[in-house]
Amino acid sequence: MASKLLILLFLHLLPLTKSQSPAPNITLGSTLYTNSTPNSWPSPSGHFAFGFYPSGNGFKLGIWLVGSPNNTVVWTSRRNETVISPGAALAFSADGRLLLHSTDGQVQPIAETTPQASVASMHDSGNFLLYDSSWTIIWASFNFPTDTLLVRQNLVVDQFLYSSISETDASIGNFKLLLQRDGNLVAYPIRSYTDAKYVYWSSFTANSGRNVTLNLNADSRFYLLNSTGRSIKNFTEGRYLADNTKVLYRATFDADGILRLYQHQMGTEGSLGFTILWTAIREENRCSVKGICGENSFCTIDGAKLSCLCPPGFDFVDPNQPNLGCKSNFTVMNDCFGKKGNANYMSPLPNTAWEVSEYDVLTQVNEETCSENCWMDCNCVVATFRDQICYKQKLPLRFGRRNISNPTKTLVKTRSFPSGLPPDTNVVPTKITNKLSKKHVIVGIVIITFSVLVSLFSGYLLFSHRICSYNVRTGQLNSSDVLIEEINLRSFTYDQLVQATDNFKEEIGRGASGKVYKGSLARNGGQEIAVKRLEKMVDETEVEFRNEMKIIGRTHHKNLVQLIGFCSEGSKRLLVYEFMKNGSLATLLFKSKKRPVWNERMRILIEIARGINYLHEECETRIIHCDIKPQNILMGESWSAKISDFGLSKLLKPDQTRTYTTARGTRGYVAPEWYKSNAPITVKADVYSFGVVLFEIICCRKNMELAVPDEEIVLMDWIYECYVGGELGKVVGEEVVDMAELEKTVKVGLWCVHTEAVQRPSMKSVITMLEGNVVTPVPPLKPCSMYVNV
Incomplete structure (x- = not known):
């Protein structure tokens, strides 16, 4: 047994430039025909053949596994060209070229070789080879895979397998399988860019080093191997050293876009049965x-x-x-x-x-x-x-x-x-x-009713018009009345909010622009509210405040704290929000006796992302929050996450995608561009802050902790080192989590905290990656100052 294993290892490592014992030779001058014998060159065992096989109304040139009732095609030359007409011939010419002679007189080379070939051979491995005069291999079908890998045939980096149209048509189909440079094996539709969002299957072996190969051994082991000889992924463990006269294996990227490993049992009288040993996607998940x-x-x-x-x-x-x-x-x-x-x-x-x-x-x-x-x-x-x-x-x-x-x-x-x-x-x-018909009836009734009552209101309207005209002439028009009409928010007097908060007695938080107090509205069934006193409004004009309130009043999203009303009296500016009785995310993460379970933390993370995405993409005017942090994320009654303190951060004009402003936000969460001279600020500043919060949610600790080992003080740096070192389990301690989801989430976070804003994903892309709708690409390796803390 040991000797067999040594022989197998030797055969596996032997380069394709030399052949130790070629199969029976195909000599110069040999010819194959479509309509007469010989129409193929068989391997010594007769299991494989190279030649013409029927396809549609003609023939294709390829290699097949011989069997009954049907042969199994494993390689095809010139897949996307039209079928070869009957009467064509393949000649291994006297000058060492493999040439296809068509019935219309055209001659096409099948294998480009330098130097010229002297001998050809069809091996029992399924590999068709051309040799020069010194028996050095100068061309091999194994080096040009189509949709199938055979034993000892490798798929290398940047090489594709293309599915066939169907089992009976070997032309290139709808899907492609690529071994990426990062070591990840991925599948996606052929009519798409090589983009992570189109990937529907992945080996999840990104960042595995260079020169990874996909391999199939004679014992049915199907695996990915890196350049150091270490196996980084076993799709199958392998069973035994098979007798290739009775059992053969092939891995095929099938017409339905799924990679499968087949075992063929060679039966009596040429029968060929097969069993599927492994499939990349389960049958019930083929959609x-x-x-x-x-x-x-x-x-x-x-x-x-x-x-x-x-x-x-x-x-x-x-x-x-x-x-x-x-x-x-x-x-x-x-x-x-x-x-x-x-x-x-x-x-x-x-x-x-x-x-x-x-x-x-x-x-x-x-x-x-x-x-x-x-x-x-x-x-x-x-x-x-x-x-x-x-x-x-x-x-x-x-x-x-x-x-x-x-x-x-x-x-x-x-x-x-x-x-x-x-x-x-x-x-x-x-x-x-x-x-709609009911609506028409209702509208009709309203119109009739209105026509009856219009005369009764005419006097009142005339009186109101005169009062309104007087106010305009004397400059007495209340701006808050106009604002109420435009944004449907409740206007409070300052005295009302003093009474509602018991003279601002209970402070429940503070943000970049003011303090927040708890209160209640006696006239609304005792509804609890949170009142924010804006303290940094010295430079704000009345017009700017009103314009911003119009936009804020129209924001409605389940992951944003709801704005109920406002107060605008003289220099006093206050905002009234719904009260969130479960406190902030900071309390939940950093002060709770028991950390939230992993699934709950991931739910909260996605809810935060959706709220930010709403501010960035779905509002009438884009809003840059400028201060995303756990303290500004509040927890609703069902522990749903809601972003607060977004009101007056930074509103972009309709034609703006960026702005220039002084630094704002909280140290440790602000993006590096805030501290660069004349650097434009975009919504990507919030993406950076979200990345920091993401890491805090993963680990349930603050971004900066001094009472930990030195290498763990800066959270994002520690997580990055654990990611590169393949030790992500450290960041969650003894907690049992889905490691694939942990790795995915960490990769999203590393993209978010990239120092270059243009490299960060949009929040919409972040959501699709976190939800698993697309494969998260590998973040770039960390150059000098790749990730920073300010």
């Missing part, structure tokens, strides 16, 4: 392959059967090829400029979702409002409703899938039909038409 179904369709699995289906209102592009996708049976142009009454159904599609690509988001709405808003928007085709948030999407819809374990409420816009109902009897349309 997670992005692009398995075409645009505007969705993938569903029923038992072993995978199907591509069209949503209501869509038809297959080609009914004979459902995987090509679907097309709408009405056009957006018709909906926008035609009779909108035609599109009067929002059809529910249970547990179905497409790629996150919303162009508009509505917050604090119910399902009915979400449905109606999409119906009235000519660009909206699909609306997804979740957690009082409505996500609106337009065509094309990509990477759709039905997932029963992840229920979602998805509504698809469809058109009415002559019968008044869609042909799909399983669809229950949302009754928007009826609702």
